[in-house]
Amino acid sequence: MSAQGLGIAAASIHTIGALLADAEGNLKEAGIEQPALEAAWLLEYVLELSPLMQRVKPECQVTAAEWVRVQALVARRANREPLQYVLGTQEFCGREFRVTPAVLIPRPESALLVDETVHRCKENLAATVVDVGTGSGCLAVSVAAALPTARVLAIDVSPEALAVARINMVQHGLDGRIECFCGDLLAPLSEGLSANQGDVILSNPPYIAEIDWMTLQPEVRCFEPRLALAGGRDGMDLYRRLLQQAPAYLKPGGVLLMEVGAGQAASVCRQAEETGWFRVYDVLRDEGGIDRVVCCERKGDGAGL
Numbered sequence: 001m002s003a004q005g006l007g008i009a010a011a012s013i014h015t016i017g018a019l020l021a022d023a024e025g026n027l028k029e030a031g032i033e034q035p036a037l038e039a040a041w042l043l044e045y046v047l048e049l050s051p052l053m054q055r056v057k058p059e060c061q062v063t064a065a066e067w068v069r070v071q072a073l074v075a076r077r078a079n080r081e082p083l084q085y086v087l088g089t090q091e092f093c094g095r096e097f098r099v100t101p102a103v104l105i106p107r108p109e110s111a112l113l114v115d116e117t118v119h120r121c122k123e124n125l126a127a128t129v130v131d132v133g134t135g136s137g138c139l140a141v142s143v144a145a146a147l148p149t150a151r152v153l154a155i156d157v158s159p160e161a162l163a164v165a166r167i168n169m170v171q172h173g174l175d176g177r178i179e180c181f182c183g184d185l186l187a188p189l190s191e192g193l194s195a196n197q198g199d200v201i202l203s204n205p206p207y208i209a210e211i212d213w214m215t216l217q218p219e220v221r222c223f224e225p226r227l228a229l230a231g232g233r234d235g236m237d238l239y240r241r242l243l244q245q246a247p248a249y250l251k252p253g254g255v256l257l258m259e260v261g262a263g264q265a266a267s268v269c270r271q272a273e274e275t276g277w278f279r280v281y282d283v284l285r286d287e288g289g290i291d292r293v294v295c296c297e298r299k300g301d302g303a304g305l
């Protein structure tokens with residue numbers, strides 16, 4: 001099909017500069033916060049040309065096919081689809097992860113879970129670590145890479161999410177190191193882990209309360225999986241269940257690390273202490289100053305009975 005046939009007017013607009021300006025204009029009109037930056041990234045993806053080189057060579061020609069491909073990606077982004085789904089990747093803890101709409105896009109604050117896990121296990125060469133709600137596998141992969149002799153288990157209730165996690169495990173050469181299970185919270189561990197063998201259970205569970213659902217950005221509410229976000233009426237469903245189930249799988253002195261939403265830390269700490277099984281030993285703040293990760297240590301046998 002010719003450029004005219006595709007609705008592209010004159011050869012003069014087939015330049016990087018014109019394509020960049022057009023993409024930026026469309027994204028700006030759609031209310032995207034950083035239209036120039038995102039336009040450059042979309043061009044980079046299609047043209048394999050860095051944003052710097054796009055600026056240096058605005059007069060370079062692009063083909064009609066490239067023009068159409070960029071336009072299609074811009075239209076998806078203008079429809080508020082997250083840039084990470086459009087490009088198919090997100091960086092986390094220094095690694096690139098494949099992301100699809102089956103998985104939550106990894107957030108930088110979740111790296112606190114990885115850092116604390118590594119800190120707790122650095123002198124325990126045979127540590128057993130369980131990632132509950134693994135999604136893209138970003139936490140399990142980062143932990144397995146940082147703790148080369150640890151046993152790492154990853155669980156998700158979504159088979160579609162686990163398929164993406166497996167792609168990431170293969171991509172980073174860690175598929176032989178991480179055992180994957182599909183099922184509800186810790187239930188699959190009855191096949192994979194004996195009682196009281198876990199050193200760390202870490203989880204970034206769904207924690208959005210029903211009342212907060214409509215306040216989410218369209219990128220999140222309309223595109224990220226509801227299963228990865230919605231935590232029941234008050235957002236606490238998964239914490240309550242994890243706190244009940246985790247003591248059976250943790251060693252005395254083992255830890256349960258839970259990412260929490262803004263304003264949820266105090267309630268999660270209280271619930272953890274109320275089980276009688278846990279001592280909250282820290283609450284980690286993210287870079288925005290929000291209490292983000294509740295760290296609980298399992299007390300000795302019989303403590304909660």
Ligand SMILES: C[S@@+](CC[C@H](N)C(=O)[O-])C[C@H]1O[C@@H](n2cnc3c(N)ncnc32)[C@H](O)[C@@H]1O
Nearest residue numbers: 104106133134135156157158184185204205228
């Ligand atoms: C907030 S996402 C976290 C994904 C990833 N760990 C991260 O930090 O980016 C929560 C994940 O928990 C999974 N999930 C939701 N309910 C679950 C359940 N009952 N049992 C196991 N996994 C569950 C979802 O499918 C989703 O992948």
